[in-house]
Amino acid sequence: xxxxxxxxxxxxxxNKAEAAVKALSDALDLYTEAMESIETIDDYLVSDEWQQDxxxxxxxxxxxxxxxxxxSEDGIWNVVDTSRELNCQMLEIVSTMLRNS
Numbered sequence: 001x002x003x004x005x006x007x008x009x010x011x012x013x014x015n016k017a018e019a020a021v022k023a024l025s026d027a028l029d030l031y032t033e034a035m036e037s038i039e040t041i042d043d044y045l046v047s048d049e050w051q052q053d054x055x056x057x058x059x060x061x062x063x064x065x066x067x068x069x070x071x072s073e074d075g076i077w078n079v080v081d082t083s084r085e086l087n088c089q090m091l092e093i094v095s096t097m098l099r100n101s
Contacts, residue, residue, distance in 0.1 A: 031086070038083050045076045 044050050054071045056062050069075050 035083075038080060041070065041076050042080045044070070045073065045080075 050071070053062075053068075057068050057071050062068065
């Protein structure tokens with residue numbers, strides 16, 4: 001019976017690993033596609049255009065129904081900062097895997 005239990009346990013590990021690898025692969029595809037957007041909003045945040053858009057929003061010169069989440073410094077900063085943290089985490093994972101190979 002020990003053999004049967006071992007095989008069942010290993011099958012559970014395989015299923016868990018397959019699901020995680022698939023989820024990570026899908027997430028990395030989405031993240032890779034979004035990298036250009038992340039860089040673009042990061043550049044926008046420090047631009048004269050962002051400041052002008054922010055000032056116009058504060059002065060009520062923009063349409064009331066215009067979504068302006070991008071004019072929140074925190075919104076852009078949080079996305080960019082989290083992206084950088086994720087990049088560091090991915091580098092650490094790869095580095096650890098290379099050391100253990």
